[in-house]
Amino acid sequence: DLDWLREGLADMFITNFSRSKQLNVLSRQQLYHLIERGGHSQTDTIRLDDALEIARKTRAEVIALGSYVRLGEKIRIDVQLHSAQNGQPLASESIVADQPQDILAQVDLLSFKLAAHMGAAPEVEESRTKLDGLMTINLEAYRYYSLAVEKAQALHNEEAIALLEKAVALDPQFAMAYGRIGYAYAVTGTHAERSKPYLEKAFLLSNHLTEKDRLYITAWYSIAHLDYPAAIAPLRKIINQYPLEAEAYFRMGYLLRGERQHEEAVRVLKQGLVIDPEDKDIYNALGLIYLDINRYDEAIAAHQRYVELAPKEPNAHDSLGMSYQCARALPRGHHGIQPGARAQPAIWHRCLPPW
Known part of the structure; x- marks a missing residue:
């Protein structure tokens, strides 16, 4: 059963390309979220038009699209590179693995060829560390x-x-x-x-x-x-060295909030939204931080955007309701909670007057 290669091959290429200091590569998690937002599942075939839309949102310069087919024991893998600006083909490469066990080594070779087409041929030290070693x-x-x-x-x-x-x-x-x-x-x-x-x-x-x-x-x-200060330091390095890692912005923002460094947390999360303007989790985190520092209008705006991006998530409505409650401006008919959802009393309590 090689159906898992639909996602597995993408993960292999992402890992290989990430070794190059000359390439910034979308993580598998980011790619998953972007595909999902586009109304696709991971098992859908992603067409060039869909890939171009993802590239536009992430400001990518090159798109890699591929396919694989099994012929008896052999597996053929084809990859095409396209310009993210206009979709024009830039290069194509293919390999044949004589048996499934050879896929990892063959993907290594194919990755090096594709990286060279992108002007990022691996340095000697990088080329010594292969996917099966990593x-x-x-x-x-x-x-x-x-x-x-x-x-x-x-x-x-x-x-x-x-x-x-x-x-x-x-x-x-x-x-x-x-x-x-x-x-x-x-x-x-x-x-x-x-x-x-x-x-x-x-x-x-x-x-x-x-x-x-x-x-x-x-x-x-x-x-x-x-040890949250110690956790913040490597996340800061990730943001500096791999600026497309939306997960790092989100995680670092939450940790800074816990350390009561609210202004820096806001700055980091806003940087994350530049990378991914539709990251619902970042909007939720940003709204919670605004609540911490009594910036209620901005909290409401952030959580309204969270609801727009995730209208079916009960937590999005909980967060927006909490923002209104804290601002003493709960709109008529909006209770912040969808049917069947449960608010978190401890969180809501801190916004209520001490009667």
Whole structure:
């Protein structure tokens, strides 16, 4: 079953291109969100017109579109590079893997060729570190990892962790799989203690990580230890070195809020919106920070935008209702909560007068 390669191949190329200091590459998570906002699922075929729209929103310069086909045991992979400005073809390359186990090595070769077409041929040091050295030599382990990332993006943490455990069982040297388990426990989950052994294992295998992944894992490890200033430092480096990483802006904004550095948090989140003007999570975070510093009109505006971007999410309506409540300006007929949704009493209480 090679259906997972629809997302898995994209992840492989993103990892490879990210090694070059001359390229800024959209992360798989950002790409997933942009495709979803365009009304597509991850299993849909993305046409050039759709890709051009994504490129316009992210100010990308080059688009890579590809396909694969299985012919017996062989797998052929074709990739075309297009100008993001007008869609004109820039280059195309293809490879044939004689068997599925050869895919990782062949994707390495194809990535180097494509990077050269983009004027980013790898330096000698970069070319020595291949995908199977950065991630895994085991294609089945990579399959579990790719499926786990998909589950994690949908916030299905338990399923993601189960798949990642299978990945590290097949390849005990799979550093990023350990890192992702730690992330699921400590960052998107609430089990910081459980995360620590996995993040420590990822550190021990840091020679199998890209520089960006090392920085992320450093931040996650600090979050697991509740050392938020230490977590902010690597996120700041990610923003400086990889400015398209919307996740870093969002995470850093929340951490700065926790450290009561509200003005810097606002500045960082606004930078994130320059990168991704439709990031609903950043608008929610921005609105909450404005509430903290009593800038109610701006909080309402941010949460109104959150509702516009995510009209079916109960939390969006909760956030907007909370902003109105804090501003003592709850509009008639708007209670901020959709049917079936539950507000968080502790959060609402701080906005109510002490009667």
